Amino acid sequence: MSSDTPATIRTVALGLFSTRGYEQTSLREIAERVGLTKASLYYHYPSKQALLLDLLRPLLDQWGEVAAGAESLPHTPANVRAVLRRCLDVLLRNRAAAGLFVRDTAAVVVAIAPIWEELLQLNERLHGWLAGPRPAIADRIRAVAAMEALGAAISSSAYLPEVTDDELRGTLLDAAGAVLGLDRTGDAGSPP
Amino acid sequence: MSSDTPATIRTVALGLFSTRGYEQTSLREIAERVGLTKASLYYHYPSKQALLLDLLRPLLDQWGEVAAGAESLPHTPANVRAVLRRCLDVLLRNRAAAGLFVRDTAAVVVAIAPIWEELLQLNERLHGWLAGPRPAIADRIRAVAAMEALGAAISSSAYLPEVTDDELRGTLLDAAGAVLGLDRTGDAGSPP
DNA sequence: GTCTATACCAGGATAGAC
DNA sequence: GTCTATCCTGGTATAGAC
DSSP, X not given: OTTOHHHHHHHHHHHHHHHHOXXXXXXXXXXXXXXXXXXXXXXXXXXXXXXXXXXXXXXXXXXXXXXXXXXXXXXXXXXXXXXXXXXXXXXXXXXXXXXXXXXXXXXXXXXXXHHHHHHHHHHHHHHHHHHOSSOOHHHHHXXXXXXXXXXXXXXXXXXXXXXOHHHHHHHHHHHXXXXXXXXXXXXXXXXX | OTTOXXXXXXXXXXXXXXXXXXXXXXXXXXXXXXXXXXXXXXXXXSOXXXXXXXXXXXXXXXXXXXHHHHHTSOOOHHHHHHHHHHHHHHHHHTHHHHHHHHHSHHHHHHHOXXXXXXXXXXXXXXXXXXXXXXXXXXXXXXXXXXXXXXXXXXXXXHHOTTOOHHHHHHHHHHHHHHHTTBOTTSSBOOOX
């Protein structure tokens, strides 16, 4: 139904938050676009923070599933590539929410500190798995860098607006893999 | 001199901005730490935005030098590696300011839109050079991803606080190079 | 479920005394 | 150069009518 007001609010809010930024978006602005008044929003959401939290929840849950899934797999090149792919898919499926996390970190942190902690811990689990068993420092740095490279799926829209999701998927998967020393097929790269 | 008030203000502001965030830091908070009142700040800086701008200027200038320097070089594997190294050095030398750009993007954009435009254009020049002559779409994506991997120098502090700059330099340089298809020495990688 | 009206608070910014 | 006092704006939140 198009009369699902909370859903409409979420859609509008996500759009505004991810373009203007969280702090820069007023409740009045959201209300106007939805066709409500500022005060009416408080009927559906108890606070601006609660609204933000609802928007980030799906991404966070999916991210948690990827982390949990990874930890049940042995650390083989093919599995590394599979996990990277799942990360990338989650990012692409939740582009707007992910953009909020990366471009508006400071605001998100103070708004929902516990959620931020949760994300940090999920990332640490993913980094830990990606770095492999008994990782050297360099392995741990590479794990962070590989995830960061996947983040290009989000930031690239500012630089390469016309690029398709499939192009991103193929290229970024190889890129992140290369950071971790995989070749383009997912086999182990030749050791140095 | 330790009585260089503007310098003290900059130091305190950069510290607060880069931890709490720009919007989340009030002028009163800065003033208290400096040992002044809010109003006194206005004797030294005409606005909060002007203060932020002063903080970001050095990074922006150095970034511009790297971009200009790159464009005067032929696109060889050794030069690509050299440019990546310069990018990384600038990031490490300006960690706090760079962190402001990446973790507080939304706020920075609205505060100083023209500066943000300048950064986008500098990045585009760097991406363009890194992607090489007559780049395919994949080359352009890889260029963005490589720069993003270097950004791990900033984000890694949240995950790997004990890591040294030299460890970051060595590993991230290889990582970004790998994204662009270089091997670890800076020679051209074998084509697929 | 949605609206009007209103109280409240915080932050940026300015005026003018010292 | 620094202070006190004050203004103005805007977001947050509540009460209560419809």
